[in-house]
Amino acid sequence: MTAQIAIMNKSAIALASDSAVTITQRADNKSKIYNTANKLFTLSKYAPVGVMIFGSSEFLLTPWETIIKIYRQRLGSKTFGTVGEYAYDFIDFLYKSNDLFPESIRNQELHYVSATILYSILDDIDGSVEKMYRNDETVTEGKIKQIVERVISTNMTYIRSAKLLNHIQKSVPKQILKNHRKDLNSQIKQVFQSLPLGEFQKQKLLWICINYHCRDLFDENHSGVVFAGFGETEVFPSMSAFLFEANYNELIKYKLNSQANISRSNSAGIYPFAQTDMVGEFMEGCHPDQDRFIISYIKKIMEELPQKISGKLQNCTKEEKNRFSDQFSQFSKGLIDSLVEDIEKYRRKEHIDPVIDTVAILPKDELATMAEALVNLTQFRQRMTMEMETVGGPIDVAVISKGDGFVWINRKHYFKPELNQQFMTKYFPDPVDTVNKSKRKAKEII
Numbered sequence: 001m002t003a004q005i006a007i008m009n010k011s012a013i014a015l016a017s018d019s020a021v022t023i024t025q026r027a028d029n030k031s032k033i034y035n036t037a038n039k040l041f042t043l044s045k046y047a048p049v050g051v052m053i054f055g056s057s058e059f060l061l062t063p064w065e066t067i068i069k070i071y072r073q074r075l076g077s078k079t080f081g082t083v084g085e086y087a088y089d090f091i092d093f094l095y096k097s098n099d100l101f102p103e104s105i106r107n108q109e110l111h112y113v114s115a116t117i118l119y120s121i122l123d124d125i126d127g128s129v130e131k132m133y134r135n136d137e138t139v140t141e142g143k144i145k146q147i148v149e150r151v152i153s154t155n156m157t158y159i160r161s162a163k164l165l166n167h168i169q170k171s172v173p174k175q176i177l178k179n180h181r182k183d184l185n186s187q188i189k190q191v192f193q194s195l196p197l198g199e200f201q202k203q204k205l206l207w208i209c210i211n212y213h214c215r216d217l218f219d220e221n222h223s224g225v226v227f228a229g230f231g232e233t234e235v236f237p238s239m240s241a242f243l244f245e246a247n248y249n250e251l252i253k254y255k256l257n258s259q260a261n262i263s264r265s266n267s268a269g270i271y272p273f274a275q276t277d278m279v280g281e282f283m284e285g286c287h288p289d290q291d292r293f294i295i296s297y298i299k300k301i302m303e304e305l306p307q308k309i310s311g312k313l314q315n316c317t318k319e320e321k322n323r324f325s326d327q328f329s330q331f332s333k334g335l336i337d338s339l340v341e342d343i344e345k346y347r348r349k350e351h352i353d354p355v356i357d358t359v360a361i362l363p364k365d366e367l368a369t370m371a372e373a374l375v376n377l378t379q380f381r382q383r384m385t386m387e388m389e390t391v392g393g394p395i396d397v398a399v400i401s402k403g404d405g406f407v408w409i410n411r412k413h414y415f416k417p418e419l420n421q422q423f424m425t426k427y428f429p430d431p432v433d434t435v436n437k438s439k440r441k442a443k444e445i446i
């Protein structure tokens with residue numbers, strides 16, 4: 001996990017990100033955390049648009065930093081009317097970048113994700129069989145077949161319950177099946193080996209592998225990409241956050257996860273990404289986990305109360321006790337719904353709205369200070385507890401405004417700028433030299 005945040009008002013949008021990145025080796029699932037990653041970038045050298053990443057730092061074994069900077073170079077001075085248009089142009093770039101993502105790597109990713117799904121199903125089957133042994137039940141081939149069928153059907157129902165991603169046509173699963181049937185069948189055979197699988201169950205497993213790639217299901221290794229700033233036609237800032245998981249031959253698995261636009265009626269917003277619990281506690285006056293615990297505990301009490309009260313009633317028939325219990329249950333459900341609604345209203349009035357009202361009038365530098373403080377709060381909490389420090393390192397902060405563009409407030413370098421003038425010159429060319437080069441080129445053309 002990492003911590004990123006976007007804070008917007010009518011004047012500007014502040015972006016802040018920590019520098020921690022968790023590197024996991026697929027072979028042995030070992031992990032290591034580094035606190036030097038770059039996750040906040042300019043998307044264009046010419047337009048007031050930035051991009052921020054969270055979750056996995058790579059896409060198809062290629063660092064997002066590399067992908068973003070290649071896109072920025074190819075984008076050049078081209079601009080779009082809205083931030084959303086920049087985002088979808090970036091996605092179109094991913095589709096067309098066969099040089100970045102060769103077919104062999106795309107196939108490798110599809111087979112890796114499919115193997116992960118199959119091994120997860122196998123673990124569920126093994127767990128059910130082991131439970132039978134612990135309970136001293138007789139394990140027969142017939143019972144194992146029942147477990148296999150139940151686990152496979154449960155996973156199939158779960159995947160079917162997820163919607164097909166908006167950009168994926170209904171014909172895509174058939175196309176994946178056509179291109180990868182042989183390899184996926186080999187994977188199924190390799191993973192399940194001697195387990196009793198009927199032909200129908202093999203077809204279900206094939207359906208699961210294919211349809212997972214097409215539906216709104218993202219595992220813990222997905223990436224998030226936040227596009228933020230001002231399009232050419234946008235007076236106020238906007239933000240679009242996408243989730244990405246993989247790029248196969250037939251599709252890119254992504255979805256628009258959230259978006260926000262500042263307007264005359266919506267004057268401010270605070271949007272955390274990845275590890276959001278501390279920001280939630282700051283905004284709502286209560287840690288989200290504690291809030292969920294209290295509500296669930298009250299629900300549990302109110303659900304048990306009718307039965308306990310009816311059990312103590314004397315001089316009542318069984319039918320009367322059941323009628324009382326049903327009526328009390330309906331009444332208690334209404335109380336719980338009313339309680340949740342009242343808590344939400346109180347939280348909004350006493351905690352959230354006062355912060356949002358203040359953010360609406362903050363100057364640019366205070367927006368940056370607030371963004372940095374909220375990321376630092378998450379980082380500090382992890383440092384003071386026994387949690388793994390997945391949020392850490394220097395905090396990069398930038399402010400984007402319509403007039404000033406993308407302005408760095410805090411930015412780490414892995415090198416000393418004063419020792420690398422060639423980099424600074426390349427990134428920030430002298431305007432006079434640029435004009436002279438353009439004149440010389442024009443003369444050559446003439």
